[in-house]
Amino acid sequence: MNNQGNLLTVTPSPHLHSSNSIPAAMRDVIIALIPAFIASVYFFRISAVLVVATCIVTAVVCEMVAQKLMKRDVTVNDYSAVITGLLLALTLPATVPLWVAAIGAAVSIIIGKQLFGGLGNNIFNPALIGRAFLLASWPVATTGWVTPIDGVSTATPLGIIKESLGSELPGLTDMFIGNISGCLGETSALALLLGALYLIYKKHIDWRIPTGYLATVFVITAVVGMTKGQGLTYPVFHLFAGGLMLGAFFMATDWVTTPVTKKGRVVFGIGCGLITVLIRLKGGYPEGVCYSILLMNTLAPLIDRYTKDRVFGGGKSHA
Numbered sequence: 001m002n003n004q005g006n007l008l009t010v011t012p013s014p015h016l017h018s019s020n021s022i023p024a025a026m027r028d029v030i031i032a033l034i035p036a037f038i039a040s041v042y043f044f045r046i047s048a049v050l051v052v053a054t055c056i057v058t059a060v061v062c063e064m065v066a067q068k069l070m071k072r073d074v075t076v077n078d079y080s081a082v083i084t085g086l087l088l089a090l091t092l093p094a095t096v097p098l099w100v101a102a103i104g105a106a107v108s109i110i111i112g113k114q115l116f117g118g119l120g121n122n123i124f125n126p127a128l129i130g131r132a133f134l135l136a137s138w139p140v141a142t143t144g145w146v147t148p149i150d151g152v153s154t155a156t157p158l159g160i161i162k163e164s165l166g167s168e169l170p171g172l173t174d175m176f177i178g179n180i181s182g183c184l185g186e187t188s189a190l191a192l193l194l195g196a197l198y199l200i201y202k203k204h205i206d207w208r209i210p211t212g213y214l215a216t217v218f219v220i221t222a223v224v225g226m227t228k229g230q231g232l233t234y235p236v237f238h239l240f241a242g243g244l245m246l247g248a249f250f251m252a253t254d255w256v257t258t259p260v261t262k263k264g265r266v267v268f269g270i271g272c273g274l275i276t277v278l279i280r281l282k283g284g285y286p287e288g289v290c291y292s293i294l295l296m297n298t299l300a301p302l303i304d305r306y307t308k309d310r311v312f313g314g315g316k317s318h319a
């Protein structure tokens with residue numbers, strides 16, 4: 001202490017400051033999803049634009065109305081509602097009725113997010129809650145697949161295998177680029193990988209969850225593929241097919257609903273992979289990404305509990 005006052009300034013936390021913020025991080029996620037959105041518009045034309053616009057507008061409006069009714073601060077400017085709407089839209093087919101898409105977005109925001117207390121309090125990925133609700137309520141409307149560009153009704157690659165339809169499977173190159181039937185954001189693995197690399201570069205997602213997820217799916221399907229005499233084609237097919245890339249990089253890595261420990265994230269990714277393969281190969285539904293992530297969301301707190309670092313020096317002192 002001197003004549004000019006105290007040398008020690010006591011202030012509450014936080015004491016570390018960063019230029020990063022929730023809106024800035026959310027904007028980066030939107031930027032990362034732009035390649036997938038562009039690919040969806042290229043392959044599915046105006047239908048993709050309408051579905052995406054419907055989901056985003058509905059999500060933003062529902063968030064604003066819900067927060068006003070619950071007497072909370074309106075936080076639509078943080079872009080989290082935009083991301084929820086966009087992610088939901090990317091899990092829907094181009095043929096989905098717009099009113100169904102709107103209901104899904106409303107469920108995502110109101111039930112999946114706001115009823116839990118808003119951003120940071122939800123225990124499930126909101127977009128996947130909306131997707132699961134639509135699939136249970138309107139299964140036909142949410143599984144109406146068409147081929148890219150010409151819009152002819154067809155089955156997805158996973159559906160062809162699951163139902164043993166006898167149709168010719170698309171080549172791996174078409175699956176990588178996105179020239180296959182499927183949901184808007186699930187067809188182009190290339191577009192999703194570009195966005196994922198951007199998020200990893202910006203340090204918004206941890207590599208452990210998607211690596212554990214994709215590696216688990218690859219290893220198990222590789223073993224199954226060897227028993228079928230299909231070699232590496234079979235596991236690579238499963239990596240590119242369905243919503244695996246979208247789920248692994250953009251939904252399983254959700255900051256709120258996944259473990260915070262490093263070990264826990266590996267366990268979470270492996271768990272998602274196991275459930276996805278189990279549903280795809282043994283379940284009655286050809287895809288398992290949505291339900292695998294939701295199921296693992298419920299286990300995230302338990303995973304954190306058993307994978308947290310041991311604290312030393314916290315025991316009772318002995319006289």
